[in-house]
Amino acid sequence: MSVSVASLGPMTGGELIVRTARAEDIRGLVASSTRLFAEDGGTRDASMNVDWPREHGAASFAAALEDPARLVLAAECDGQVVGHLMGSVSGPTDKRLVISATLISLYVRPEHRRARAGARLVGEFLDWARREGAEHAEVTAYSANADAIRFYERNGFGAMTLTLRQSL
Template sequence: MTDQDVTVRRARAEDIPGLVASSARLFAEDGGTRDATINVHWPHEHGAASFAAALEDPERLVLVVDHQGRVVGHLTGSVTEATARRLVKSATLVSMYVRPEHRRARAGAALVTEFLDWARAQGAEEAEVTAYAANTDAIRFYERGGFAPQLVTLRQALGGDKKKGQGD
């Protein structure tokens, strides 16, 4: 693939089925393999309504990677106004996926560039993205794009399998 093989553009209503399919691939490939608490069926159950709402919301961004009229990737983002707790307007890269066969076309980098340009135009002073700690490829990708670690989320399962006294 070359850069000319794919186009990054704003999503339209007719892209929703492709967005749902792209999101389902993301859930299956990333969250579904790294987090047992993720509902991998969410994109098929709720994705169409979620994408339709996002397309209508001026504080949300929905981009697609188009290859010959077919959605082969996506990015969603949002902006949050400054608050008394967080003093700057910020942009969050919520979700991003590019089919593996299109990743060498630099579609991911083009998506992030469009997201950052949009965030600046919205008046955001910072941008953030989360990635699973085990997804070292995603972390390296975002670091190459200028993102740097700021927070670490630590999680403990509270399921009934752990016996009292274990792990003390």
């Protein structure tokens, strides 16, 4: 994978780098995932365990870094992880006849979003998915998260399924 670099300008300083994550990034990846859970799932889904990243994130990221069917990317600025993406490929199976890529997790700190870090992370994920032979990529977003839905649509995703839930 190539490293993607962009200057952030005077507001944030430094350059934002998108690269494959390494074991030494795990602490920053967990912090990024913790922010994602608090900002997204924690505000939209009362059943979400917002402590999951702190409790299980390090082991999850460590396993993903060792798994050839997973991709973990870090967005870095001034030596600090300011965002991440985790994705996977699977298949084909008897049920789904093609290789499919799933964008599992994506987060960029708000102060770094103007550098198009999210779009760059998604672009690297899609390039990786193509190299892995995936015929399509998918991502799940909360229906109440209009900003995320617009972001994914701007990056080429479109609605295919709808999950409906009833509280019991």
